Amino acid sequence: MSSIKGCLSKSARVVLFVTLVGALSSSVHAQVTNLSNGGSINFAYLTTNSTASVLIGDKLFGNFGFQYTDTTGNTNDFVAPSDLVLSAFSNEIGFGVSIQMPLVADGPVIKDLSLQFSVQVVNSADMISGVELQVVGAASGLGVANVSETVSTEGFGAGGIANLAVNFGANTITPPGGEDNVTLSTPQCMLWITKDVIVSGDPDGYSETNPSQDFATISIIDQTFAQIPEPSTLALLGAGLAGLLIVRRRK
Numbered sequence: 001m002s003s004i005k006g007c008l009s010k011s012a013r014v015v016l017f018v019t020l021v022g023a024l025s026s027s028v029h030a031q032v033t034n035l036s037n038g039g040s041i042n043f044a045y046l047t048t049n050s051t052a053s054v055l056i057g058d059k060l061f062g063n064f065g066f067q068y069t070d071t072t073g074n075t076n077d078f079v080a081p082s083d084l085v086l087s088a089f090s091n092e093i094g095f096g097v098s099i100q101m102p103l104v105a106d107g108p109v110i111k112d113l114s115l116q117f118s119v120q121v122v123n124s125a126d127m128i129s130g131v132e133l134q135v136v137g138a139a140s141g142l143g144v145a146n147v148s149e150t151v152s153t154e155g156f157g158a159g160g161i162a163n164l165a166v167n168f169g170a171n172t173i174t175p176p177g178g179e180d181n182v183t184l185s186t187p188q189c190m191l192w193i194t195k196d197v198i199v200s201g202d203p204d205g206y207s208e209t210n211p212s213q214d215f216a217t218i219s220i221i222d223q224t225f226a227q228i229p230e231p232s233t234l235a236l237l238g239a240g241l242a243g244l245l246i247v248r249r250r251k
Contacts, residue, residue, distance in 0.1 A: 031049060031051040031052045031053060032052075032053050032055055032060075033052070033053070033054050033055070034054075034055045035054055035056050035087070035088035036088060037088050037089070037090050038087060038088060039087065039088045040085050040086060040087040041054060041085070041086055041087075042081075042082060042084070042085060042086075043066065043081045043083075043084035043085065043086055043099070044080070044081040044082040044084075046081075046086065047064050047065065047066045047081045054088075054097075055122070056088045056089075056090075056095050056096070056097065057088075057090065057095035058095065058121055058122060058123050058126070059095050059096075059119050059120065059121060059122070059225065060119070060120045060121075060122045061097060061117050061119050062117065062118050062120075063116065063117060063118040063156075063192070064115075064116070065115065065116035065117070065156070066081045066084070066113075066114070066115060067113070067114040068080070068111070068112070068113050068114075069112045070109060070110065070112070071108075071109060071110045071111075077109075079101070079102065079103060079113060084099060084100065084101045085099070085100045086098070087099075089222055089223075089224065090224070091222075091224055093130070093132055093224040093225070093226045094224050094225050094226050094227055095224065095225065096132075096222065096223045096224035096225055097117075097223050098220060098223075099221045100219065100220050101113070101197075101219065101220075101221070102219070103199050103218045104199065104215075104216075104217045105143065105145075105200050105201040105215070105217070106214070106215050107201040107202060107214055108202050108214075109199075109200065109201045109202075110198065110199075110200045110201075111198065111199050112196070112197070112198050114194070114195065114196055114197070115194075115195040115197065116156050116192070116193060116194045116195065117193055118191065118192050119190070119191050119193065119225060120189060120190040120191075121189050121190070121227070125229055126227035126228060126229050127188060127189055127229070128184065128187060128188050128191060128226070128227055129183065129184055129187040129226050129228040130183045130225070130226035131151055131164065131181065131182055131184070131191070131193075131223070131224075131225055131226075132179065132180070132181040133149060133164045133165075133166060133179065133181065133221070133222075133223060134166075134178060134179045134221070134222040134223075134224075135166040135178045135179075135218060135220070135221050135222075136218070136219050136220035136221075137166075137168045137178065137199075137216070137217055137218040137219060138168060138215075138217055139168040139169050139199075139216040139217075140170055140171075140213050140215045140216075141201075141202065141213030141215060142201070142202040142214045143169075143170070143199070143200060143201050143202065143213075143214050143215045143216035144167070144168065144169050144198075144199075144200050145167070145168040145198070145200075145216040145217060145218050146166070146167050146168070146196075146197070146198045146199075147165065147195060147196070147197050147198075147218060147221060148164070148165040148195070148196050149164050149165070149193060149194060149195040150162075150163055150193075150194045151163070151164070151182070151184075151191055151192075151193060152191065152192040152193075152194070153188055153190070153191065153192070156194050157192075157194060158192075161184060161185070161186075161188075162182040162184065163182075164180040164181070164182055165180060166178050166179070166180055168216065168218075183226075187227075187228055191225075193223065195221070197221070199216040199218055200216055201214045201216055202214035
C-alpha cells in the first residue's frame with residue numbers, strides 16, 4: 001500500500017475494497033484488520049508485522065512505527081509497543097484512530113515516544129482536506145507534556161505540508177482544550193503522520209519546594225481526518241445539477 005501515491009479510480013477502489021474484505025473473511029493470515037467504531041488492536045501487532053494495516057471506514061492505516069527512549073534507564077518503567085492500544089475512532093469530522101498509552105513522567109525523568117503511520121482513502125471519492133489532533137494529558141509543578149506532529153505527502157518526513165502541536169504545562173493547555181487542527185491547502189488521498197510525544201517531570205532536577213508535584217502524562221491521542229469530494233466528483237455533481245435545471249426549465 002505504501003507505494004500508492006495518487007487517488008485510486010472508482011473501479012480500482014472497488015477492486016481493492018472487495019479484495020480486502022475477501023482477505024479478511026477467507027484467510028487467517030490476513031494482514032488487514034477491519035475495525036468498526038470502538039474496536040481496538042494492540043500496537044505491538046501493528047509494529048511487529050511490517051505489512052499489517054487497519055481498515056477504518058474508508059481509510060487504510062499502515063506503515064506503523066514505534067521508538068521509545070527515556071533518561072532513567074529503568075527497565076521497570078519502560079514503555080513498549082504492547083503497552084499501546086489503537087482503536088477505531090470517529091466524530092463529527094470523520095474517521096480516525098485513538099491511541100491509548102501509559103506515558104508518565106514523575107520527577108527528573110524525560111520520556112520520548114515517536115510514533116508514525118500512513119493513512120490512505122481506499123474506497124471513497126472523498127479526499128482528505130483536514131487533520132485534527134486531540135490529546136488527553138496533564139502536568140503539574142515543573143512537569144511538561146507535548147505532542148507534536150508532521151503531516152507529509154511523500155513519506156515520513158518528506159514533503160511536509162502541515163504541523164500540529166498540543167502542550168501541557170502547570171495549569172495550562174495550548175491550544176485550549178488540547179486540540180489542534182489544520183486545513184490542507186491541497187486535499188490528499190494519502191498522508192504520512194509522524195508524532196513526537198514527550199513527557200518530562202523535571203528535566204533539571206527535583207523541585208526544591210515540593211518534588212512530588214513535578215509530574216506529566218499523556219494518556220490518549222485522537223486523530224481524525226476531514227474529507228471533501230475530489231474535483232472529478234464535484235464536476236459530475238455540478239453537471240448533474242445543471243442537467244436537472246435544464247429539464248426543469250423545459251417542463
